[in-house]
Amino acid sequence: DRYENAWHTDATWREKPPFGCVLRCVECPPVGGDTTWVNMVLAYERLPEHVKTQIAGLRARHSIEASFGAAMPPEKRLALHAQFPDAEHPVVRTHPETGEKVLFVNAFTTHFTNFHTAQNVRFGQDASPGASHLLNYLISQAYIPAYQVRFRWKPNTVAFWDNRSTQHYAVMDYPPCHRKMERAGIIGDRPF
Numbered sequence: 001d002r003y004e005n006a007w008h009t010d011a012t013w014r015e016k017p018p019f020g021c022v023l024r025c026v027e028c029p030p031v032g033g034d035t036t037w038v039n040m041v042l043a044y045e046r047l048p049e050h051v052k053t054q055i056a057g058l059r060a061r062h063s064i065e066a067s068f069g070a071a072m073p074p075e076k077r078l079a080l081h082a083q084f085p086d087a088e089h090p091v092v093r094t095h096p097e098t099g100e101k102v103l104f105v106n107a108f109t110t111h112f113t114n115f116h117t118a119q120n121v122r123f124g125q126d127a128s129p130g131a132s133h134l135l136n137y138l139i140s141q142a143y144i145p146a147y148q149v150r151f152r153w154k155p156n157t158v159a160f161w162d163n164r165s166t167q168h169y170a171v172m173d174y175p176p177c178h179r180k181m182e183r184a185g186i187i188g189d190r191p192f
Contacts (some may be wrong), residue, residue: 005169005170005171005172006067006106006107006169007038007106007107007139007142007143007167007168007169008106008107008108008167008168008169009040009104009106009108009163009164009166009167009168010163010185011185012062012087012089012104012106012108012109013062013063013064013065013067013084013086013087013108014084014087015087015190016187016188016189016190017087017163017164017188017191018163018185018186018187018188019162019163019164019186019187019188019189020160020161020162020163020164020185020186020188021160021161021163021183021184021185021186022158022159022160022183022184022186023035023158023159023160023181023182023183024156024157024158024181024182024183025153025154025155025156025157025158025179025180025181026155026156026180026181026182027155027178027179027180028153028154028155028174028179028180029174029177029178029179030177031174032171032173032174032177033153033170033171033173033174033177033179034150034151034152034153034171034173035150035151035153035159035168035169035170035171036148036149036150036151036168036169036171037148037149037151037161037166037167037168037169038142038144038147038148038149038166038167038168038169039147039148039149039165039166040102040103040104040141040142040147040165040166040167041095041098041100041101041102041103041165042147043103043141043142043144043147044092044101044102044103044141045101046141046147047103047141051134051137051138052092054120054134055091055092055134055138056092057114058090058091058092058112058114058115059088059089059090059091059112059113059114060088060089060090060091060104060105060109060110060111060112060113060135061086061087061088061109061110061111061112061113062086062087062088062089062106062108062109062110063081063086063108063110064080064081064084064108065077065078065080065081065084065086066108066110067107067108068080069081086110088113089104089191090104090191090192091103091104091105091112091138092104093164093191093192094192095164095165096164096189096192098165100165102164102165103138103141104191105135105138105139106139106142106167107139109135109139111131111132111135112131112134112135115130115131115134116131142167142169153179163185163186163188164188164191
């Protein structure tokens with residue numbers, strides 16, 4: 001009943017998502033409860049050239065309301081949205097230190113904000129399916145095992161990752177056992 005099984009980059013629904021995160025295992029099950037990370041630089045690099053061209057200038061909306069808020073009663077969901085309004089980021093961001101291009105869409109991404117142009121849409125009905133198919137395709141790049149690494153937790157192990165160029169997925173395969181973690185996010189900057 002928890003929202004753990006989704007590929008995501010932490011807090012992209014903020015204007016300035018964390019640049020990195022640290023996770024420490026306090027308690028873990030004897031089997032399962034791994035975390036998997038995916039390299040979104042590699043996911044971008046291996047896209048077909050025509051897709052890279054199509055997404056080069058696209059921007060997308062990221063929302064906590066549409067993800068964590070979806071199961072909330074309307075008044076709580078709207079309060080969450082008021083506290084954390086949606087953010088808009090480039091679909092392909094540039095890593096500020098390496099200069100690498102990063103595919104920057106995930107489970108918090110709801111839609112493109114500038115897809116509906118004459119170049120992309122012939123008729124009005126093209127707008128929604130064309131954009132949603134492309135967004136789903138881009139989000140699905142995180143599912144490719146060749147871009148992933150899996151981390152097995154033990155008590156007191158620590159993971160530190162670059163939130164700007166990765167996504168992660170908490171594997172929820174351990175009930176009825178428990179997993180307790182401590183997490184810290186490191187203040188980041190606005191993606192460009």
